[in-house]
Amino acid sequence: MMQRFFIFCSGADTDILQTCSNGERNKYVGIGATVFFTAVMAFIASGYALYTVFDNIYTSIFFGLIWGLLIFNLDRYIVSTIKKRDSFKSELTQAVPRIILAIIIAVVISKPLEMKIFEKEIDQVLLEEKNAxxxxxxxxxxxxxxxxxxxxxxxxxxxxxxxxxxxxxxxxxxxxxxxxxxxxxxxxxxxxxxxxxxxxxxxxxxxxxxxxxxxxxxxxxxxxxxxxxxxxxxxxxxxxxxxxxxxxxxGLMARINALGKLPWFPSFFIFLLFLAIETAPIIAKLLAPKGEYDYKFEEQESVVATWVTQKVEQRKLLLSTDGALNEKIYADIKNEEELYRYKKEKAEELLRLQADSFHKVQIKGL
Known part of the structure; x- marks a missing residue:
């Protein structure tokens, strides 16, 4: 049960992983666990930050839970969209935007916990500021x-x-x-x-x-x-x-400003810790060798891509064939004398009806 949940957290294809070895599944269990606990840390951090704003535990828990789910969804998306390639350079290129996003998330997560860890020091700074x-x-x-x-x-x-x-x-x-x-x-x-x-x-x-x-x-x-x-x-x-x-x-802004007046090294160390936690799934996926799951996933993508290409080519061929047939059919109809006479009779009949109708309208007007 726990294994399936962490695999879900990793964003991997469970059907493909079922056909893989235990070692491959354990790798994605570890990635999913990292994603899950990062979201838990985000929930705790945001809950504390919001508590300093609203001063209401239920409101803080509610919005903290929403923020934790948001971080969970983002991390899961980031990890699941990084695909193993034959070139490490191409893998790093596709991971760079995700690493930048991970850094932003790490900053957001770490700040509230820094404020909680250095709460006494922040209170002292705030006291001095209040006196001034x-x-x-x-x-x-x-x-x-x-x-x-x-x-x-x-x-x-x-x-x-x-x-x-x-x-x-x-x-x-x-x-x-x-x-x-x-x-x-x-x-x-x-x-x-x-x-x-x-x-x-x-x-x-x-x-x-x-x-x-x-x-x-x-x-x-x-x-x-x-x-x-x-x-x-x-x-x-x-x-x-x-x-x-x-x-x-x-309030929150006052505490953030007070935190900025404290020595930067401890705060920076905590930020690095959260950055390591947040980027751990990405780094692990980049450093891990291409495994059984990656080959099978690539094969599945290749099958789908080939099937889509075949369908597109078939539609193009069907369209061109249908166009050629229509041109030939209408060319043959063009040379049909009987059809010509039939359309001429109908046109003459339509003109006579129009003339009679116009004549009746003119008489009524007189």
Whole structure:
């Protein structure tokens, strides 16, 4: 049972192999087993790759099975279409396109398994990239909010500076009217005279303006600080909302890129391993000597080709013979006087009928 299944996998003609020796059958059993296990590896690799995309085991198994069957069919086709010839050069020529296809398949199969083998190293690379992306994201978002916050802080500073300046002027007026009362400046007279009252009133006016300015600017500052707090909240919200996107940056393409940043030699070694597996049936068939199966298969092809050639030649001969007979028959009919008179009578009868019909149509029209 197992032998028949692997022979089926090899794409060989089972009827011909039944007439061959056990050694010949075992050769194709080995080729078929290689094709089968390559498809199994393709199923596992594609299933893992698709799991990283869909994150659903049933979907991954379904599409992985389809991919494995596709690889199985391609490998079976490749092996079955390579025919043994008398010249190794001709065999290699027909195998080159199939080897190229095998290389492509090996790349496709090996990549997902490489990602699984180097999963921890890839996770480390992805972690570093996510951290860098997080910092970059915060910097980019900060560029949107920082100018506004700095502008508001500058307004707050201007308002505070305005209050401080007004305080300095008010304190200066206070010193002036106190000095006037003490007689140490101004008129130099001790006591609270008219000049003192004038300077005191000016100071009180400035003091009232200062208090009003403090209240007004305090309200403005409070409003500006509320805007700054709102901008800070918006910035934190933007960072929080964008972080899940960065955290989810571990899809198939991201892992492939991360794999490319790892040392190339281990990855290349795994690729060579899969390339050897994928090309093994082709190489085995190229290196194997022409066996009993190949001779019988070539004989069967020759029989079919000869039979088809005979049929084609027979059809050509039948066509040429039929053409010659038709020419001779019609040439003989051409010389038949009786046939001529018969066709003439029929033609005259047809013309009379046409004339009578035309005449009736004309009368109806009148």
């Amino acid at each position: 992306m997080t910092l970059s994201n915060k910097e980019q978002l900060a560029l949107q909010y920082t100018p506004k916050i700095e502008s508001l802080n500058q307004e707050i500073a201007n308002l505070k500076r305005e209050v401080v300046q007004k305080e300095v002027e008010t304190n200066a007026l206070y010193d002036v009217y106190i000095s006037e009362a003490e007689g140490t400046a101004g008129t130099g007279l001790l006591g609270k005279g008219p000049v003192y009252k004038e300077k005191r009133e000016k100071h009180d006016a400035y003091l009232a303006e200062l208090n009003t300015l403090k209240e007004t600017n305090a309200t403005k500052i409070e409003n500006l600080e509320s805007q700054i707090a709102a901008l800070g909240t918006d910035y934190n919200m933007a960072v929080t909302n964008s972080q899940p996107i960065i955290d989810g940056f571990d």
